[in-house]
Amino acid sequence: MFKEKAQIMDAKSMGRAIARITYEIIERNHGVANLCILGIKSRGGEIARRIAEKIGEIEGNTVPVGILDITPFRDDLKQTDGIEDTSEIPFAVTGKKIILVDDVMYTGRSTRAALDAVMARGRPRAVQLAVLIDRGHRELPLRPDFVGKNVPTSHEEEIRVMLVERDGVDEVSIYTKKRET
Helix, strand or coil, rough: EEEEEEEEECCHHHHHHHHHHHHHHHHCCCCCCCCEEEEHHHHHHHHHHHHHHHHHHCCCCCCCCCEEHHHHHHHCCCCCCCCCCCCEECCCCCCCCCEEEEEEEEHHHHHHHHHHHHCCCCCCEEEEEEEECCCCCCHHHCCCEEEECCCCCCEEEEEEEECCHCCCCCEEEEECCCCCC
16 A cells, blocks of 8 residues: 655646657657657557657657557566557557657566567667656666656655546656555
8 A cells, every 4th residue: 555755746847847858859869750659558658649749849740659558578477368469559660760658667677578569560760768757776777768857766665647638637746655553
């Protein structure tokens, strides 16, 4: 059981972080030519759509956006024939610059699964990672290219990202485990 320790981002700070990530993506890639965005299901998908919308406002170009379901590629699930891939990717990844988007990066295992899921679909020109929150504690040698906010945490804490599209509010909070009494 967890209890809220502190809100670390409100709607305004989330908007600023997403705008900053968007500008950094455009700058690092010298524009948006050949760029596609894949949001890791589920909240990464909503953040990916927001980044794509912001790119449209800034650049005047639309960037293809897809949703990547990493469930069939996770290393903590027994692989069975019953796992359905519910990805929605309306473009080919081969030869594209792919921006993977996730809400929180923790151990790096979701990112590893996402890379496997992308590579199973083709050979992109490059893959970059954008995360709203980087909380540290990597178990794999991966790091994001674009970060909204670094939030050092303990293993006993949890970061919860709430998005208006899914939760009715935009905020990020840190939760701690409740002590048993």
